[in-house]
Amino acid sequence: MKFCTVKQYFDDENNNNVTNGIATTVIPLPNKHLKIKANNKEMEQYEQELLRNVMPQELTKLILAANYLNFKEALDFFCRTVANAIQNKSVDYVRKFFGLESDFEPGEEEKLCKEFAWSFEGVDED
């Protein structure tokens, strides 16, 4: 049920969506989840470890892999990790985190910042 897509993937050799590296991280997850399902603290530790070892760019690849494999728990896990990483952080930090470049016109960005000035209060400057 969960792994019907996985089976398809292994059957289809010319698959570019999921590279081998990702597969080794994503697929052991259900076993890990089952083992530490009851223990929340362990999950947090595991999440921290995973986050340390994985670069943000990798994280987006992992998300896509989990999505392709139709693996809801892994998808939720990775998305939550991304959300935790960017919550309450400044715009510059988040841009650096994802390697984004601002494509706004110079005036536009200023206008937006002014409009949403209240959302920048109390933010962590990294």
Added chain:
Amino acid sequence: MEKDGVEEAFDRFSNLPVPIIHHIMSFLPTTKDVTRVAVLSKTLNSVCHSYPILDFDQRSWKKIMGFDSFLDFMQKSLQQRRESNIDIEIFKLCVIDHDGKSDQRIDESICFAIEHNVKRLDLRFGDYWIRSRYKVYGQLYTLPKTVTTKSIVVLNLVGLAFKFEDLIPSLNLVEHLSIELCSVSSNFTISSSKLKTLKLQNCKGLKTIVVDAVNLQYFSHSTFTSSSEISIRDCKSLKNVMLDNTAITDDWLKNHLSKLLLLETLILESCKILGEVDICHQKLKHLALLNCDKLVKAKIEAPNLVSFYFYNKSRFPVITLQCSSQLYADLILVGISPTNDEQFMNFKNFLGSFGHCKSLSLTLPDMELSLLEELRNGLRSPLLSLKHLRIQLFSSSRSLPELLDILLCLSPYLETMCITSKYKENFVEFQNKATLVEEEDSDFQWHYCWRHHLRKVIIDKFEVKLLRE
């Protein structure tokens, strides 16, 4: 090769499918975080505008802008979305400073959500805690009549005024319905195969409730003035029923229990008409009879009952309990102080009904402890089978050894005992002799001092009592 790999990875975030970016955003804890995503880049800005969850909570904006500016801000945000025309999944609105008069901006926002096929609609008007606590309705906001939709699955309404006749036709797909602190029409009749949860709490003007929902699992009702008639007999899948200050009779209860065969939890609080209750149910797991003042007698036959909660200020009802030996009973006995022999006998019998429970938790003011003392002084021990006892005292003027003496006389075969008072918690574990001394003469058994049976006493977290607190 490597260079390409790095560049490709760089803008991967913006190229994630939009639903996935929305999924990530749904894990962001505050609206501020969600709004900041819009400032990251042009692509993300438009992704934000199609984010299907809208949460306008005046309380979080109170420090930043006043009531009027908040409504303007909401109106503007919705206008920006009109172009994208994406369906909304969740729309939450919480307003606390309104004065009861209709506001076009609020009405428009509700209509906007409905036009965009909202699945979950949460409308909260007024300060919930103050209204609940002081039992007042305050200024209620009139729900616009144009709330006609067939897409809503979850609906939560607090602090509104409306007629059920206007609302119920839109509730075909609703699975979870909660209406609280609203002013409504007197008759609530619903027939739905989708309804799973129904909460009707403290609605002004509600008199009759008739629910025909075969898949309903959870039903709760409470009212400030107890004058509602309820019929939920046809809801055969009900598992949890909670009634607070509801005017149900003994017959109503018997009647309903015989039809609700899947019931697992039943909580009856302040049901002031119940006098003699007869609860006979195979599947019932949790039962609470709280503050049912007129309760005189309760016959409970529930082989699967796991926990029983009781609270009464005025009297000790006569309880006949036929349950498994795994039962945990929680008795809060406050305000009842027997002044004559008859009342004392009632108390003894009451306590005795729980003798075959596995564990018992008693909450007593110190005065009640003197009753237990009297029991020790001359009567048979009523709790011979009790293995785990937990006592919560309001005042702790007794020393631990004194308490232990009283309680062990009451239930000599205890394995664990936990005594909690306002400041301290003492946990004692007893290891009794492995074989129980069987006496044919039952009177003799009682005269065995509890000290004879104890092999070892382990006292955990024992704290020396302070002379002054």
